Amino acid sequence: MKSASVLISNLQKSFVSLKGKTEVLKSISFSVRPGEFFVLLGPSGCGKSTLLNCIAGLEKPSSGSIQIAEQVVVDTRKKIFVEPAARDTAMVFQSYALYPHMTVHQNIAFPLTNMKRKYTKTEICEKVKNTARFLQIEHLLERKPKELSGGQRQRVAIGRAIVRQPKLFLMDEPLSNLDAQLRMEMRAQLKELQRRLAITTIYVTHDQMEAMTLGDRIAVINDGVIQQMDKPAEVYAHPANPFVAGFIGAPPMNLIHGKLVREENKVFLRNQDADFILPLKALPAESLVARTGCIIGIRPEDILIGKPGEGAVDVSVSVVENVGSEFLIHIFMERGTKVTVKSSQKPDSTDIALIFPPEKIHLFGS
Amino acid sequence: MVRTGICILVLFTLLPVVWMLWISLVPQPDFLFTGETAYSLDNYKNILTSKSLHFIDYLRNSLIISIVAAGMVTFLSSFAGYAVSRMRFPGNIAMPLAILALSMFPPISIVGYLYRVFASMGMLNTYGALILPYIALAVPLSLWIIMSYFAQIPRDLDKAGFVDGAGRYRVLFKIILPIALPGIFSAFLLVFIACFNEFLFALMFTVDFRAQTVPVGIALFEGLHGEIPWGNIMAASAVASIPLIALTLLFQKYVIHGLMTGSVRG
Numbered sequence: 001m002k003s004a005s006v007l008i009s010n011l012q013k014s015f016v017s018l019k020g021k022t023e024v025l026k027s028i029s030f031s032v033r034p035g036e037f038f039v040l041l042g043p044s045g046c047g048k049s050t051l052l053n054c055i056a057g058l059e060k061p062s063s064g065s066i067q068i069a070e071q072v073v074v075d076t077r078k079k080i081f082v083e084p085a086a087r088d089t090a091m092v093f094q095s096y097a098l099y100p101h102m103t104v105h106q107n108i109a110f111p112l113t114n115m116k117r118k119y120t121k122t123e124i125c126e127k128v129k130n131t132a133r134f135l136q137i138e139h140l141l142e143r144k145p146k147e148l149s150g151g152q153r154q155r156v157a158i159g160r161a162i163v164r165q166p167k168l169f170l171m172d173e174p175l176s177n178l179d180a181q182l183r184m185e186m187r188a189q190l191k192e193l194q195r196r197l198a199i200t201t202i203y204v205t206h207d208q209m210e211a212m213t214l215g216d217r218i219a220v221i222n223d224g225v226i227q228q229m230d231k232p233a234e235v236y237a238h239p240a241n242p243f244v245a246g247f248i249g250a251p252p253m254n255l256i257h258g259k260l261v262r263e264e265n266k267v268f269l270r271n272q273d274a275d276f277i278l279p280l281k282a283l284p285a286e287s288l289v290a291r292t293g294c295i296i297g298i299r300p301e302d303i304l305i306g307k308p309g310e311g312a313v314d315v316s317v318s319v320v321e322n323v324g325s326e327f328l329i330h331i332f333m334e335r336g337t338k339v340t341v342k343s344s345q346k347p348d349s350t351d352i353a354l355i356f357p358p359e360k361i362h363l364f365g366s
Numbered sequence: 367m368v369r370t371g372i373c374i375l376v377l378f379t380l381l382p383v384v385w386m387l388w389i390s391l392v393p394q395p396d397f398l399f400t401g402e403t404a405y406s407l408d409n410y411k412n413i414l415t416s417k418s419l420h421f422i423d424y425l426r427n428s429l430i431i432s433i434v435a436a437g438m439v440t441f442l443s444s445f446a447g448y449a450v451s452r453m454r455f456p457g458n459i460a461m462p463l464a465i466l467a468l469s470m471f472p473p474i475s476i477v478g479y480l481y482r483v484f485a486s487m488g489m490l491n492t493y494g495a496l497i498l499p500y501i502a503l504a505v506p507l508s509l510w511i512i513m514s515y516f517a518q519i520p521r522d523l524d525k526a527g528f529v530d531g532a533g534r535y536r537v538l539f540k541i542i543l544p545i546a547l548p549g550i551f552s553a554f555l556l557v558f559i560a561c562f563n564e565f566l567f568a569l570m571f572t573v574d575f576r577a578q579t580v581p582v583g584i585a586l587f588e589g590l591h592g593e594i595p596w597g598n599i600m601a602a603s604a605v606a607s608i609p610l611i612a613l614t615l616l617f618q619k620y621v622i623h624g625l626m627t628g629s630v631r632g
Contacts, residue, residue, distance in 0.1 A: 053525075056525075056529055057528070058525050058528060058529070083528075083533075084528040084529050084531075085528065085529075085530075085531040085532065085533065089529065090529065090530075091525070091526070091529040093522045093525070093526060094522075095520060095522050097520065097522035097523050097525065099526075099541055099545075100545060101544045101545055110527075110532075111530040111531055114530055114531030114532045114536065115531060160526075160530065164531075170529075
């Protein structure tokens with residue numbers, strides 16, 4: 001199958017209503033390589049679906065440009081706007097958007113009936129059957145969408161997307177409506193499908209687990225701005241800011257607010273609850289200057305447990321959750337500081353010390 | 367208690383109908399006084415065969431006018447409802463509200479002006495004199511029914527259609543309208559019933575059997591010596607109800623589906 005590169009330049013989108021102007025996308029720029037599985041990750045309302053709709057041609061951006069392969073599909077300065085039908089893209093929606101009055105066969109065939117190149121009925125039938133066979137839904141062709149399960153509907157939606165061999169796949173949270181187990185199965189199948197078809201895919205999700213497992217690269221979006229864009233492992237290991245740090249990871253990274261204080265040869269993060277001793281070699285030289293505000297980030301699985309006096313801070317365990325293969329140890333301090341530790345062992349006592357390995361500490365300005 | 371209430375309600379609703387049928391089957395309407403209860407179909411034979419009564423003409427006129435008016439109204443409302451519910455343009459909120467506000471004018475306030483207009487155009491006693499005002503009066507009702515129904519259809523279906531390569535018209539005819547059929551049938555049926563039963567305009571704008579409709583025709587039934595032929599009137603009313611009942615039974619599943627769709631979140 002053909003696949004295309006995508007180039008987004010300074011894309012902005014605002015909505016005007018009676019309440020005023022809402023800027024949903026603020027100067028977004030990025031590119032996607034041919035055949036890449038690119039994930040847009042962010043919380044609800046961050047603008048990721050609006051961005052996808054702009055790429056698909058379902059929304060007109062307020063300014064900026066979009067190029068798919070060699071074709072400029074949007075350029076607000078040159079007043080170029082190519083209709084969705086002419087962009088050679090396919091989209092899978094969160095609700096699947098299957099046409100309820102059509103059979104599975106008719107749903108998959110529908111894009112072929114709209115193409116400029118007119119296929120005969122026999123050709124359409126053959127293409128639909130080949131697609132159904134590929135997705136293992138051949139036995140469902142005469143059913144209506146209401147007679148299908150969630151997973152089957154999703155396959156039909158994917159079938160409708162791939163039948164005309166588009167150069168770009170757009171997926172808007174296609175796994176959200178599935179239960180947890182089915183979601184896990186479909187995630188793997190989706191990745192395998194994209195790999196086999198080698199088609200450029202832009203995938204939108206709010207689930208960081210989906211993003212981490214599916215994406216070749218992730219763009220984390222918040223408030224219409226890309227916070228960080230990199231490979232999943234890089235985003236996980238080196239989050240660019242507290243938002244990315246707190247959004248990626250389950251449970252999320254511990255973010256401890258405080259003031260960086262240097263006394264003698266020791267550096268503390270001091271807040272209303274405690275002084276967290278930080279190892280000097282964890283901190284870059286420029287950050288050793290005392291700051292009025294600072295955030296320390298450390299992932300739950302990176303924190304070690306020791307005896308009181310051995311670590312960064314002595315604490316009392318509040319709650320221990322047994323999640324099967326490991327324990328989640330929650331510490332709720334008196335004045336609001338919360339820390340979560342993920343450990344394979346349950347602590348022997350409620351009074352423990354938290355040890356922060358220097359290479360695992362992330363320092364952010366507040 | 368509930369069953370008693372339902373029984374009372376059913377009796378209350380059906381009693382006039384039963385009474386109408388009873389009167390239509392007896393030769394004399396004062397049978398309760400005379401005691402003559404020999405049932406027959408003479409009244410029905412009378413209205414269906416008597417040329418002087420012109421009942422068949424009235425029925426034909428009513429059916430043609432109601433079907434044409436309901437069809438035109440539904441056609442216009444479908445396009446307007448889709449545009450208002452799916453497309454953004456200046457006035458897409460104000461327009462249906464304005465249509466609704468204008469429809470609140472009581473028909474009797476405009477009947478005189480309409481009479482003069484149709485008279486000057488030579489349209490009195492024609493189908494056009496009834497079809498055109500019926501369309502104008504029924505579009506607000508139909509528009510709001512169809513608009514509400516379109517609003518229940520997920521917009522993702524339109525988007526999917528566009529991305530699948532269909533233009534606006536193809537999305538409307540191939541995707542949205544087939545899904546909206548129950549709502550459209552509901553609107554058609556309601557408008558048909560309203561046009562079929564309309565009396566004021568039919569009385570004012572028609573003169574004789576060439577354009578008069580069933581309600582006016584029945585109201586003008588007269589006996590040989592000026593008495594009111596109740597038997598004929600009731601028989602005519604019973605026969606006139608048949609198209610309405612038949613259409614309702616034929617389309618009831620669509621009507622119920624159309625009316626219930628808005629009450630349950632999909």
